[in-house]
Amino acid sequence: xxxxxxxxxxxxxxxxxxxxxxxxxxxxxxxxxxxxxxxxxxxxxxxxxxxxxxxxxxxxxxxxxxxxxxxxxxxxxxxxxxxxxxxxxxxxxxxxxxxxxxxxxxxxxxxxxxxxxxxxxxxxxxxxxxxxxxxxxxxxxxxxxxxxxxxxxxxxxxxxxxxxxxxxxxxxxxxxxxxxxxxxxxxxxxxxxxxxxxxxxxxxxxxxxxxxxxxxxxxxxxxxxxxxxxxxxxxxxxxxxxxxxxxxxxxxxxxxxxxxxxxxxxxxxxxxxxxxxxxxxxxxxxxxxxxxxxxxxxxxxxxxxxxxxxxxxxxxxxxxxxxxxxxxxxxxxxxxxxxxxxxxxxxxxxxxxxxxxxxxxxxxxxxxxx
Numbered sequence: 403x404x405x406x407x408x409x410x411x412x413x414x415x416x417x418x419x420x421x422x423x424x425x426x427x428x429x430x431x432x433x434x435x436x437x438x439x440x441x442x443x444x445x446x447x448x449x450x451x452x453x454x455x456x457x458x459x460x461x462x463x464x465x466x467x468x469x470x471x472x473x474x475x476x477x478x479x480x481x482x483x484x485x486x487x488x489x490x491x492x493x494x495x496x497x498x499x500x501x502x503x504x505x506x507x508x509x510x511x512x513x514x515x516x517x518x519x520x521x522x523x524x525x526x527x528x529x530x531x532x533x534x535x536x537x538x539x540x541x542x543x544x545x546x547x548x549x550x551x552x553x554x555x556x557x558x559x560x561x562x563x564x565x566x567x568x569x570x571x572x573x574x575x576x577x578x579x580x581x582x583x584x585x586x587x588x589x590x591x592x593x594x595x596x597x598x599x600x601x602x603x604x605x606x607x608x609x610x611x612x613x614x615x616x617x618x619x620x621x622x623x624x625x626x627x628x629x630x631x632x633x634x635x636x637x638x639x640x641x642x643x644x645x646x647x648x649x650x651x652x653x654x655x656x657x658x659x660x661x662x663x664x665x666x667x668x669x670x671x672x673x674x675x676x677x678x679x680x681x682x683x684x685x686x687x688x689x690x691x692x693x694x695x696x697x698x699x700x701x702x703x704x705x706x707x708x709x710x711x712x713x714x715x716x717x718x719x720x721x722x723x724x725x726x727x728x729x730x731x732x733x734x735x736x737x738x739x740x741x742x743x744x745x746x747x748x749x750x751x752x753x754x755x756x757x758x759x760x761x762x763x764x765x766x767x768x769x770x771x772x
Contacts (some may be wrong), residue, residue, distance in 0.1 A: 427451035439479040445749035501542030513726035518552035535559035587667035598771040612661025664692030673685035676704035710736035
């Protein structure tokens with residue numbers, strides 16, 4: 403009897419140990435997108451979970467989990483390649499497969515959160531970011547780790563915890579270590595909406611601040627609030643009601659720079675660099691104002707379309723992005739593109755969440771505007 407109780411006790415201990423474990427999976431079907439997952443698992447000292455993610459001949463996504471996940475914390479690392487919608491389906495299908503396999507918790511590690519720019523109403527459009535948040539919750543995710551959301555308010559779209567990590571410590575360290583004579587630099591905000599982020603960098607580096615104002619086309623903020631959604635003219639029958647004052651249309655001035663950049667290194671900071679035409683135009687203006695070197699710092703280097711060629715032919719000296727998004731092909735096309743590794747903070751976030759430790763250490767000295 404004693405032997406039987408001892409055996410049962412040992413069995414319960416083993417069960418508790420197995421249930422307190424965790425696994426790290428990659429939801430990507432392409433090799434280039436699994437590099438970040440491999441770097442994170444190497445830092446954690448664990449093996450990448452065994453799974454098969456592939457596309458059927460009819461482009462349907464199929465996920466097969468090759469090991470038991472019952473009662474465990476599961477972390478799904480999903481980097482977003484150019485085929486955004488396929489990556490989203492891979493994440494949703496894998497999360498649902500793990501949910502039906504009785505995983506205890508399913509945590510999505512999504513360094514670049516897709517559709518984050520579609521977080522405001524535009525005329526008769528939709529807030530797609532809110533839709534995606536609901537889909538992830540329905541698929542079974544219970545927590546998300548991401549980095550530098552386009553708008554911090556996006557966290558309110560989710561019905562579960564969101565840890566929005568920051569890449570600024572890594573980019574600031576790059577500036578200090580890799581940019582010669584960075585003390586002679588000035589931090590530049592490409593638009594007034596980016597001024598707070600630029601101010602945070604400037605205060606930490608003890609540098610000056612410049613803000614660019616004016617655009618050749620309508621900015622995102624002009625189209626975001628839906629105030630232009632009623633048609634300009636309307637045919638009505640009978641009483642027309644109150645006549646509201648006519649709102650004058652906005653007229654953007656030519657691009658100007660508020661602040662001195664003459665004889666200095668200009669460092670433009672932003673969260674996403676995708677369509678680089680605005681950055682190229684900003685670099686030309688800064689060159690005309692006397693800046694002798696121009697750097698661009700961004701967390702997410704999407705670098706779509708002809709971005710590598712435009713950067714190579716522009717006045718930009720260097721573009722520094724993190725590895726939240728795979729961009730090895732773009733680096734081969736343009737040697738000006740440099741990468742900063744952020745797998746360290748992602749791995750530490752996974753470790754702390756699994757162990758139930760506070761995340762405050764990862765946000766030390768991080769201000770609201772970072």
